[in-house]
Ligand SMILES: Cc1cc2nc3c(=O)[nH]c(=O)nc-3n(C[C@H](O)[C@H](O)[C@H](O)COP(=O)(O)OP(=O)(O)OC[C@H]3O[C@@H](n4cnc5c(N)ncnc54)[C@H](O)[C@@H]3O)c2cc1C
């Protein structure tokens with residue numbers, strides 16, 4: 001009993017001390033101006049200490065991916081901190097592997113600037129821009145997915161690779177929030193950006209985007225994302241999407257056929273019922289011009305009242321398993337809910353694809 005009381009007292013003391021330190025840091029500590037050096041002196045930002053690294057970079061127009069808007073739940077905002085970052089926080093460890101931790105990788109939304117810092121950022125990210133845009137078109141694709149198109153006003157054009165995404169700024173209850181949306185318009189359409197956005201009930205950004213109408217102003221940043229389409233024309237491309245994960249597939253397919261009209265490409269798309277099918281007719285027209293384009297839609301629950309479907313049924317990874325023969329030189333891009341991605345990766349590996357040939361965005 002005495003041990004229990006001792007543990008409770010000591011535990012209570014630690015908790016009170018931690019709360020005291022947090023309160024003191026928030027309201028009493030002033031860090032003053034700090035310097036954040038980027039890429040070995042290629043630029044040095046003068047910032048006010050006390051805020052997060054992510055916010056300081058954003059204020060200085062260095063746009064780091066931050067799909068969860070800085071909540072520490074996406075793990076996208078990784079930046080290498082060479083000096084001045086302090087110890088890794090418990091909120092960062094779930095997103096960092098051992099190699100990353102040893103190399104100084106950190107989550108920019110969790111690291112606070114308390115002293116001068118030195119960081120490394122991939123050159124690609126230094127080219128990410130903020131765009132003032134205007135909604136030019138809104139179209140319903142399904143009961144909960146809208147196609148939304150933005151004309152870019154300033155700057156007027158975007159450089160993007162198929163499979164990349166932009167971040168939309170939406171008004172949140174405590175200030176602006178940022179969410180990632182894959183670009184569905186092909187890379188050669190540089191003057192506008194098109195998205196496919198599913199309405200998440202109660203979701204801040206998706207509700208905002210679904211409420212937009214032609215003429216509304218929007219702020220976005222981009223383009224982000226690692227996917228690089230193989231330049232080898234003999235390499236077959238396999239796109240697998242589910243739910244609202246169609247956008248990057250559309251970008252990849254149209255960009256691909258503009259450059260390589262004879263290239264072999266599969267599109268597998270999984271959704272629940274005929275009410276969730278979109279772009280199928282458009283792709284069928286495209287396949288008439290490009291016979292090496294093969295389309296497989298699979299419905300997991302096709303037999304609603306009045307519905308008819310003569311295509312594939314069941315989960316999409318089963319259709320991938322059925323249609324792909326092993327051993328072909330391939331690159332794959334997957335986009336959709338995490339369980340779908342995991343199941344498709346297993347199938348693709350059984351067909352001979354390596355990790356390096358499989359790219360994915362889970363959402
Ligand atoms: C790289 C990347 C690309 C993406 N591309 C697209 C895209 O092309 N189209 C698209 O529609 N979305 C896409 N997303 C998802 C998108 O960024 C948002 O997460 C989504 O729109 C929800 O944001 P919200 O602000 O509306 O919801 P929030 O306000 O963030 O969330 C509200 C509630 O919904 C839950 N929630 C959040 N996301 C989902 C979800 N996807 N399904 C179910 N519940 C959820 C949250 O846990 C929370 O409880 C992408 C995400 C990533 C990381």
Ligand code: FES
Nearest residue numbers: 066070072075109
């Ligand atoms: S912005 Fe999502 S974890 Fe940092």
